[in-house]
Amino acid sequence: MKKVAVVQDLSSFGKCSLTAAIPVLSVMGVQACPLPTAVLSAQTDYPSFFYEDLTEKMPNYFEEWGKYKATFDGIYTGFVTGRAQIDAIFDLLAQFKTSHTKLLVDPIMGDQGEAYKLYKGDMLSRMRALVEQADIITPNITECCLLTNQSYEKLSRYKHEADFIQALQEQAQILQNKTKAQVIITGIIPPANQAYIGNLFVDDTTTYFNKKLYNGKNYSGTGDLFASVIMGSILRGESIQEGMLLAEHFLTQAITTTAQYHTPEIEGVHFEQHLSLLL
Template identity: 55%
Template sequence: MKKVAIIQDMSSFGKCSLTAAIPVLSVMGVQAVPLPTAILTSQTEYPSYFCEDLTAKMPHFTDEWHKMGAAFDGIHTGFVTGKEQIENIFSFLHTFYKEETTLLVDPVMGDRGHMYDVFTGELIGYMKELAKRADVITPNVTECCLLTGLSYDKLQTYRSNEEYVAAVEDAGRQLQSDTDAKVIITGLNPPAPLGKRRIGNMYIDGDRSYTRFQEYNGKSYSGTGDLFASVVMGGMMRDQTPVETMELADEFLTAAIQSTSEEQIPTVAGVNFESHLRMLL
């Protein structure tokens, strides 16, 4: 059985990070090996939460796993709390990243045009360095803008689907050129002159690009990016192509979001993905 080390926080409520990645990878036939970077009572969009930062504990995982002779087919990184955590990830990669290992970096830094409070210009620089080591990067549109310098505000001024998609694709190609990684950009939300909103994802590799859209209900749920990236990682561990994994993740999340919307679940609580895990078998 293939093993994937997941370097992320664990939030008890919010269905994101480790609580999203572990069940997805498990049902896809992959052993999920968590390295928790922090423990939170709930994800940070809840009005109140407690966080225990585990930055100082991360090297113990690297050391103990190295003593065990552990090896990983994949390494999946997500939200980090500061540059010291990224430095710990670099140390982890120095120990465990091999030529045959797949590194997926989900550069969790912001959403809907806003950078998360924990991030600074210096931390963005560290995230850029981490992205350069990746085989696959899964930024959302906001994070793609932060990594490439594309203006998110300017992106919102485009009045046609074609202009919007072309601008995102140009940024994605720049990101690929900077990192030499496969790039999957999530959360494309082009203008809707006829009132029918859509949301989609874009895959870029070399001179190829592929964009897939679904209807958009106007809501942003906790953990959907984590679920998406986890499906992509699971698919790659099954030797599926990036396009195949992107389509599978899209179908899985569309079903989960629809049932969550029908039940009127608060967006901070995440999506009811559990009842749709069979789609990933």
């Protein structure tokens, strides 16, 4: 069975990060090997939460994994808490990433044109360095702009979908040229028609955009679920396009069910009953 080191936090409530990645990868026939970066009583959008950073514990995992010569077919990183954690991820890559290991970086850095307070100066440059090591990158529009130092404001001024997608494609190609990775820009809501949400794939030969109906809700953990399906699909030998279509179908069904229960967005989506779609 193929193995993925999943470098993410563990939140008890919110259905995100490790609690999203582990079941998705498992049902797709991939062993998820969690490396918890922090533990939380609930994800950080909750009004209050307990939080403990585990950065100092990460080298202990590397030491123990090294003792029994652990190998990984994939490494998958998400939200990081600071510069020291990115440095620890570089140590992980130096020890365990081989030419056969697929690295997926989900660079959780901001949204709606705003960077999280953490991402400025040296922290931003370190994340840019990390994505240059990646095989697959799954930023949203804001994160793509931060990684390429391009203007989010300029993108937001486009009024027509075709012009907007063309400009976004150019941004994605800048990132692809810089990193040589396969790039998926996620959560794209076209300016002229906000009833849809889509994803844009760019590599050195292909561009692919697909969109689905959008209910206007921003549920916790959907990005983590999407990236986890992509990771599982790649390790099953499927193409990025196949992985995107599968992830979109899976999430559409989960979101539809969640809306029927009127579940608060902060609680995440009812994905569990739809895991069979990933078999």
